Amino acid sequence: MAFAPTLTLPRFAGEGMMVAGLAAYALLYASPYGLRVLTVAGVYALAAIGFQIVFGLGGALSLAHGAFFGIGAYVTGILGSQWGLGFAATFPMSLLVPLLLALLVGLPVLRLESHYFALATLGIAQVVHLLAVNSPGLTGGANGLPGVPGIVLFGWAVPRGLPLAVVVWGFVALGGLLAWRLARGRWGRALTLVRDDPLAAGTLGLDVGGLRLAAFTLSAVYAGAAGALAVHTQRVVSPEVLEFPVMVSVLTIAVVGGRGRVAGAILGAVLLLHLPEWFRFLERSYLIVYGVALLATIVLAPHGLTGLLDRLFPARPAPLPKPEAPPEMAIPNGPLLRVEGLTKGFGGVRAVDGVSLTLEAGTITGLIGPNGSGKTTLVNLISGLETPDGGRVLMGNVDLAGKRPDRIARAGIARTFQAVSLPEGASVLAAVAAARLERDGSIAQAEAHALWALERLGAADLAAKPCAGLPAALRRRVELARALARQPAVLLLDEPAAGLTDGEKAELAGHLRAIAAMGTALLVVEHDMGFLLPLAGHVLCLDQGRPLYEGPPDGVRSDPAVVAAYLGEGA
Numbered sequence: 001m002a003f004a005p006t007l008t009l010p011r012f013a014g015e016g017m018m019v020a021g022l023a024a025y026a027l028l029y030a031s032p033y034g035l036r037v038l039t040v041a042g043v044y045a046l047a048a049i050g051f052q053i054v055f056g057l058g059g060a061l062s063l064a065h066g067a068f069f070g071i072g073a074y075v076t077g078i079l080g081s082q083w084g085l086g087f088a089a090t091f092p093m094s095l096l097v098p099l100l101l102a103l104l105v106g107l108p109v110l111r112l113e114s115h116y117f118a119l120a121t122l123g124i125a126q127v128v129h130l131l132a133v134n135s136p137g138l139t140g141g142a143n144g145l146p147g148v149p150g151i152v153l154f155g156w157a158v159p160r161g162l163p164l165a166v167v168v169w170g171f172v173a174l175g176g177l178l179a180w181r182l183a184r185g186r187w188g189r190a191l192t193l194v195r196d197d198p199l200a201a202g203t204l205g206l207d208v209g210g211l212r213l214a215a216f217t218l219s220a221v222y223a224g225a226a227g228a229l230a231v232h233t234q235r236v237v238s239p240e241v242l243e244f245p246v247m248v249s250v251l252t253i254a255v256v257g258g259r260g261r262v263a264g265a266i267l268g269a270v271l272l273l274h275l276p277e278w279f280r281f282l283e284r285s286y287l288i289v290y291g292v293a294l295l296a297t298i299v300l301a302p303h304g305l306t307g308l309l310d311r312l313f314p315a316r317p318a319p320l321p322k323p324e325a326p327p328e329m330a331i332p333n334g335p336l337l338r339v340e341g342l343t344k345g346f347g348g349v350r351a352v353d354g355v356s357l358t359l360e361a362g363t364i365t366g367l368i369g370p371n372g373s374g375k376t377t378l379v380n381l382i383s384g385l386e387t388p389d390g391g392r393v394l395m396g397n398v399d400l401a402g403k404r405p406d407r408i409a410r411a412g413i414a415r416t417f418q419a420v421s422l423p424e425g426a427s428v429l430a431a432v433a434a435a436r437l438e439r440d441g442s443i444a445q446a447e448a449h450a451l452w453a454l455e456r457l458g459a460a461d462l463a464a465k466p467c468a469g470l471p472a473a474l475r476r477r478v479e480l481a482r483a484l485a486r487q488p489a490v491l492l493l494d495e496p497a498a499g500l501t502d503g504e505k506a507e508l509a510g511h512l513r514a515i516a517a518m519g520t521a522l523l524v525v526e527h528d529m530g531f532l533l534p535l536a537g538h539v540l541c542l543d544q545g546r547p548l549y550e551g552p553p554d555g556v557r558s559d560p561a562v563v564a565a566y567l568g569e570g571a
């Protein structure tokens, strides 16, 4: 469904209206019961803001979020009602315990693929729930613990009603601001790339595992804080805080409000907590209406309510930065990369079988061979996406074989992919700037450098366009700009000319020669000999993972082994 933009608003106009509306309702209109619902909505908003970090930005469906909420609640409950500790001690502990647990379980579970990760985190939630129910001495078992003290701030015992609502929403504002700043900064951008394309993120120098763990841990801290505030609101803690409905509510709030958006978490929480109240007059059928309202929101606004509002009232586009050349990497002369006896097997298949290769500064090496001969695997081994069984990948005296992709990228190796993958929701400028997130001090600087790379490839006019919907040739150009923005010493290109017209290929060849002239060593995987042979100074042909020919491009077409295995007679 296409929406015609009706009005562009100044930045933060929507957020400002939301805050003003909430404040006016709380101060002027809400009954004591209404204030209680609003307070609980604040608790859920805080939990959902944390969930936006791990799920919305990081793309990891952590079903342990409800467990971290419950743990935060129990820590406050136990320390408050059993040990008699006050808010100043219990609140930090309610943040710290989920943080430590997230660090502990995050390391193993974050390695899992998406649905296994969700299942593993669900398992964590189940275990925590069982422990709470079955440890009556500590947790009060199924009955829970009554007598949790209220919040005391700087000696002021916060009474229920408006003061408690203000304090809880104060925490929401603090947590929301912090999350918003993180989401809009380099860290948030990096995290969204990890969500959208973890493979590319690693090859752009981003520590995928570290970013995921940080997001998981930070989200647990938010959940713990929300759990603590929930218990202070109710003054009792029971296993209900660890049950699945808490998790379902947080997930629904994030999805309905708008995935990854702080404003979405707040809007979603306020709506979701108030909808049942508004529909209560329907008595027994209110749950049906509530369900239908939720379903309608999800179907009609797949990017949530904040996404819908963005489309109806788009923000004014930010002006483009001035292009700026990134600081040049000092690329030495001579051999930049030496591959020695690299080997990789998949089951019985020897995909790469003792391949050696040297890439010299300022040269273009062609890598050819029949389908399945091991070209992409060789590029994957060099760039760290596969771990070699044997052999070395030397840059200077440093052996990069088996190192993580981000470590290899930081050593000066960049690559493109056979199947181009760009973050569809991002602009071209943001997609290219992702290459600089790990190096530059700010997003503005990363974007200035990204614009330089786009300009060098004659694609600066694409900067403001969304990646989604770009034609194949332009997508390849954008991906090349992203690799170029890293100012790599070694650039590995996997079939860069696939799908291009003759004119586009000639243009690409010109760009690749210009990149090599800067001192970069290029390795180009290609099937199109008409494109590659005039471009490359040196060619390696693989067959069944083994080198079949290595030498000047002139000798390729006349080499009987290459003709027999790959090019065929009359090539």
Ligand SMILES: Nc1ncnc2c1ncn2[C@@H]1O[C@H](COP(=O)(O)OP(=O)(O)OP(=O)(O)O)[C@@H](O)[C@H]1O
Pocket: 346, 349, 350, 351, 369, 370, 371, 372, 373, 374, 375, 376, 377, 378, 418
């Ligand atoms: N992850 C994997 N698991 C199992 N087998 C794999 C994997 N990756 C590659 N292979 C196998 O390794 C061999 C080499 O594949 P590779 O993709 O490197 O060839 P290629 O020369 O790049 O082919 P193409 O020209 O079609 O891109 C093939 O037999 C392939 O099936």
